[in-house]
Amino acid sequence: MILSLTLLALILLVSLWLVLEPLRASAPSDPDAAERERLTTERDRLYAELATLEDEKRRPDLERRAALTLRALDALPPAPRRGGRTRTLALAGVAVAVLVTVAGALTFVPRWQLASLNPGEARNVQNVLALPDLRRKAEATGGKAAYIAWGQAAFDSGQYDQAVTAYGNALKLDPRQPEALRRLGILLLTRPEQTGQTVKPEEAQQAFLLIRTAAQLAPQEAESQLLLGFALARFGQDADALTALERYRTLDPAGRDADELITAIRARQNETDPGLRVYAASCASCHGPTGGGGLGPSLRVSTLTREAMRGIILHGQGAMPAFPDLKPTDLNALLDVLERWHKAGQ
Template sequence: MILSLVLLGLVLLTAGVLVLAPLGAAQSSDPDAERRTALEHERDRLYTELSALNPDDPRDEARRPDLERRAALTLRALDALAPAPRLARSTGPRRSALAGVLLAALLTVAGAVTFIPRWQLKALDAGEAQDVLAVLNLPRLRAEAERTQANAAYMAWGKAAFDSGTYDQALTAYGNALKLEPRQPEALRRLGILLLTSEERTARKLSTEDATQAALLIRTAAQLAPKDPESQLLLGFAYARFGEDDAALDALERYRTLNPKGRDADEMITAIRARQNTSDPALRLYAASCASCHGPAGAGGLGPSLRASTLSRAALRQVIAQGKGAMPAYPNLSGTQLNGLLDLIGRWQKEGS
């Protein structure tokens, strides 16, 4: 932080010098500038007084000879001065000043791009700060990867590009990394999901062959790294894309188990459960209100497993209606809705985990 402030201060100081130095040079290029300015002001003042004289006023006419004499002396004094370096003053220094302004602007912009975002990182959450840094680092990481053509450099470039949403660069980087080492789960699953979702980004229809290839990449990554949360998350998204809802729920539940704080699967799980539960009002209600915490099938997630619960029906009714701990209250459920939920949880308790 201190180093950034010092460097930005130097940038601003340099900008000021670049702008003011040519202007100072312009002022000092005419040794008679001060005398010339005073005489010009006196000349203009006398001309103003002469033009204001009233020819019909005897007093004004009495003043005219003296004013004309003084104006003539002023003009003679101006003529006696060395010619003013008008060309040098009007072109050279101004051109230099303009160049200074442009260079100062470039330095200021460069300083802002380089330093200011790093100050602003303090106001961002961890994920947003990481994305900003990824964008700032992209040119350097890309140059390093293209220079060394090393697997680690391509992976670093690919990760920064993917995390910052620069997907065209991520495709290139991960593609080159897989050419060097084909069994890299991160590159496989991210390349697969980018290929699978390319239709949304490019408006180009995804071919069956490309879709199959994308699914293969994602499944291979999950097999190589089954305990990696992102492997299971992207696998779940891929299964859902192909309409395999049961397999998608299994993968997304594994993701939630591996990353209990992760919320990326919540909407997908809820949408799948809603599709599956169109014929059962209790399941629809559970999917909309409970599945994000207790899991799509009651097996637990952020909240405890309902299948492993030993609470009585009366105790469950009280918890649902009044809430408990992190569990919010649902006091506005109708009797039919509440009884439907209790029947569902009762069935799960009998089935067990």
């Protein structure tokens, strides 16, 4: 790595000299010449220092200063055009600079170059760049941690074929790894369809078993509940899927990955169950989308009788408003849902 950085710095310095030397030697009137030279010198110095840096604690500050210097250079008006030999040397310098850019892209991406990306995009770029080294390390050492690290980078950057290989090898070494189980399971369940193939029933069942086992091993990990919810929904178990997805949102309140599926499941339920349709319209905003509680208490652990619930719904109680205009059929359908939840006890 140090050798690559040193060579990169040397090539960069040569290219800068080829571009800048003729400009200094035959410069016509340029009101920004002094500022341009100062910024260029500062840029060269920062590049050289970054290329030979030993104290990594100083890198973020140096990269920030380099980025600011580049922006200041870009803000200056273009220098007056030169001709003849000057133009030839400048073009040669540009060509070398292009080679430097390609070499830099293949070897490393400095943090300041990632500054324009959002955090997720920056992580994806870094994961992709890290994949070859992570793969070589995993295959060379054969260690569980190395395979997991390779699998994480591959999965998070969308390199799913590599993720399947990495997580599969990790599970051969230790079959009780929740992350490897659930991620391998969801890939085996969904990847064939993305390539135009059909998932065989027995393969789908095996994939679901991996995801369910991961949720049993790590029930407090948000991703376990998220992927379990997706798998349950694919098998038509909407009620259980909704429970898992709501559990995911409890474990990760900022997570938005389940929003569309939750909306779709509720819509399906509301179409087939009139009680759920009434609940979604009148109760869910306070008691939660699945009755688990929100601004109002949970309706799944209540000990109230059917008649007691009827009275509270019609006449209200405490902070709860009354709903006297509910049609008898809608009210009875809603009470059926609440009783069903009570019997389930969760």
